[in-house]
Amino acid sequence: MTRRDGPGSDPLAALAARVMEQPLSRCGASRVLAVDGRSGAGKSYFAAMLADAFGDAPVVHMDDLTPGWDGLETAVDVLLQNVLLPLSVATPVRYRRWDWHHDRWSDEDTELGVPEVLVVEGVGACARAVEHFAMVSFWVEAPDDDRYRRAIDRDGDTFRDQWDRWAAQEEAHYAREGTRERCTHVVDGLRDWSREVSDWP
Secondary structure, three states, X not given: OOOOOOOOOOHHHHHHHXXXXXXOOOEOOEEEEEEEOOOXXXXXXXXXXXXXXXXXXXEEEXXXXXXXXXXXXXXXXXXXXXXXXXXXXXXOEEEEEEEOOOOEXXXXXXXXXXXXXXXXEOOOOOOOOOHHHEEEEEEEEOOHHHHHHHHHHHHOHHHHOOHHXXXXXXXXXXXXXXXXXXXXXXXXOOOOOOOOOOOOO
16 A cells, blocks of 8 residues: 655545554554544544545444443453454454344344455544554544434434433443544544545644
8 A cells, every 4th residue: 555645645544554654553454443522522523534545444443342322331341352352363253233223232243354454433433442442543523413303313213312311321431531632633523534635643
């Protein structure tokens, strides 16, 4: 992957080039990038752009590892036990996703294998228990009104009814974890990452 720095360059492509130049040391044969932030901040969009910069790298969504509306903390342990620890010893990963419609784990495995690059996205992706495995970590943020609008536009009344319940878990988690301060990058969740810009830190 060619590094392209300077005016007009793609900052995510430049970041990807720098990551690929780093020696493997954190998660076996995989380079892990973690994207965290509150609901509606723009994590999924940024993670998709990031994955594209690495040649369509797979993305694990924390929503798929979260067993219901009270399962934020459990999801961190699921990520650790079912994804990151196996990858750290180059063991092919397979995991089951949470089925939000039926309120249970799926009967089918999701095959991840041992990817060269993995993006982990969602609330809890940069928790202290898993931060050792990530080469780069991102905190995505946006104003509260924009976050709420995005989340409701995306998930509709299902999330509207659970917003306060989930937000309370987020607040407790981030207050304890200090996630924003520990991430290597802070990302503007309102930014249009489809445009090439040159002011990436």
